[in-house]
Amino acid sequence: MKWIRLPVIAAGMCAAAMACATQQVDVEIDAARPGPVINRNVYGQFVEHLGTGVYGGLWVGPESPIPNTRGWRDDAVGALKALHVPVVRWPGGCFADDYAWRDGIGPRDRRPVKINANWGGVKETNAVGTHEFFDLVDQLGTAAYVNGNVGTGSAREIAEWIEYMTADGQSSLARLRARNGHPAPFKVAFFGLGNESWGCGGNMTARHYTDLYNHDATFVRTTPDAMPALIAAGGLDGDVAWTDYLSRHIRANASAISLHYYTVPGRGGKTKGAATGFGEDQWISALKDALHMDDLIAANVARLDETDPGKKYTIAVDEWGTWYDPTPGTNPRFLQQQNSLRDALVAALHFHIFHAHAARVSMANIAQMVNVLQAMILTDGDRMVLTPTYHVFRMYVPFQDATALPVKVAGDPQYRFGATAIPAVSVSAARGKDGKLHLGLVNADPHDAVDVAVQVAGAQAVAAQGSVLTASTMDAHNTFAAPDAVLPAPLRASADHGKLVVRLPAKSVAVLAIDE
Incomplete structure (x- = not known):
């Protein structure tokens, strides 16, 4: 800036x-x-209830001395608006498959306090819930990608959350939403069913998850104009077998299959590598690992070309970015790391890969927006700094919805x-x-x-x-x-x-x- x-x-x-x-x-x-057109959503963001990614990094609460608008800090929101953020994924990540949406509605001082078992066993106040998230979406002028709970949740919980968010005033859940301060329906552009179901989302097989997807997605019902695009959770590091099975056996509505892959310079070693103070061996290792994203997407696209020649399904790379050893002295489960020039190059290489596969890649969400992994912004109390990755995202804004x-x-x-x-x-x-x-x-x-x-x-x-x-x-x-x-x-x-x-x-x- x-x-x-x-x-x-x-x-x-x-x-x-x-x-x-x-x-x-x-x-x-x-x-x-x-x-093909480069979908603007490949420049998407991801914010999870992890470390200070939400609390402190973005949300400080309405009573905070840090300048804010209804609890969201003004400096961070202002900086992110300059990126023309097209879509934000929330509430997770691994957190999504533990999240009970009803805990995050109603008066904040009456919401239950839980333990965030995924990320450090710290207190989760539920101060940021559905209404707060959509307020952030409105402030950023972006689209909402909500990730539903398939791991510990139920089809009923998913169905009722969709109704709460999207139904008109005739529904009792819509009236509850109105009493909680938002009479008009929220616009849910995308809804994901589960996250990393092969791991933190339930340690499932592709077959088991696909059966659950077909079951749960059946009950994602709303008016046609409010129906979100549904995203199925794909396999580990772009596991082609998951993509194959999902694309052959999904019977319910679906628009995309997700793919997750993180750049790790120390892949296969005892540590992931340091975010700073690294040598040239770690420089080239990170860039080579980032370029592997092209191989993963190409393999999944090739399989979809076989199983889905009509291109019913696209690929949503809804988690990507660098993953290093945590910053010394921080809670290791907060996944906080510094962000260097190396990260900027990793981001740009990913953009070029997404552009090259624009015919199939419809979305990508870097992990994560603030203070976690490859962040756009780092904060400490009332201080904020923009990272090299932030600047690269801003430089590439003209590629949003451009024609490759x-x-x-x-x-x-x-x-x-x-x-x-x-x-x-x-x-x-x-x-x-x-x-x-x-x-x-x-x-x-x-x-x-x-x-x-x-x-x-x-x-x-x-x-x-x-x-x-x-x-x-x-x-x-x-x-x-x-x-x-x-x-x-x-x-x-x-x-x-x-x-x-x-x-x-x-x-x-x-x-x-x-x-x-």
Whole structure:
């Protein structure tokens, strides 16, 4: 949000990088062959009752001295609005399959206090429930993705929650909703049945969960105009077998099958790896692990192409992001971690993967919005800081509902460290709703800049302008003491006879609008 003092710093970085750039990557964008629309919901968010993700991070209560609107802190909501958040998933996660929705309605001082057994055994006051969540949705101007309880709940509880949220004034539950302060129905855009049913959601088999899904989804009933799109819970790390079984045996209404996958640089080791202070081995390990998302989606898409050629089902990647060892000194079950430049690159690589699979990927929800895992925002009391991941989400706003364009990349060098190698440059292009041609670029190499030579088939590039995010170190991050350590800086390029050359600094993300 602050764009004042970084341009000189970033320009210095680019100048320094120019001396060591030796590689040119050729990119051709085919503007004459538009592909599928990139669903804006792939830029979705996720907030769970976990650590300070809700309480303190977003919700402080109406009586708090921290400036707030009906309990939601103004600084966090204001920052998130700049991201044009398309959809928010709530209340979980693992928490969803323990959540009793009736505990979260009525006067807050009369709501039962429970224990959050999933996340640290701490007190859950139920101060944030259905009405508070939809108030947050309204303040953000976003869509609601509510996750229902299949693990410890029942079909009746799910049916009554749907009725409470969406029914008109003739229903007794609608009248209860009115007495609790909201006469008009809430708009539930998406409703998920269960979460990680293979694990914390009940340790189920695909067959057992599918039977439960068919049973519970049958009772999700409301008026046609209020009916949410239903999402089935998929398997572990994109388990294709779950996708296969679900897509063959779902008989009830469903629109998407979920997929969860987290980037873990220490995958397979005793620890997940540190969020900061890591070496280059952890840098490349994280980026390689992030790129595995492409393999997972491709495998699930291939299976759906066999079992669901009519494309009844899409894929909702409703949990993704980096997962490191918790910040030392914090409650390890709060999953709080610092957020560095590495996380920004991981996010941008995911965006490019989602764009490439836009025909099937209809939603993605990063975990999580505030203070948990790969967060947009970190808070401490009345202090707030925006993370590098936040800035990348803001840079990519023009890709929401844009039309993907085919891209050919030639001469992409391999970035290597030890025995590990990944493509150095990642590219994505799309025609935005504003009619402009938008280009996303990632340089994974932490040492060398790259010249990206761009040509547009079917159009004539004249110039490009946008922003670039980089920093002097791989683990550069923003803190409460230094909130502007990692900020986007302006980036411009001019074309020569339709050929646009963009100097892409080492370890950077850039988003440009191309003038034609």
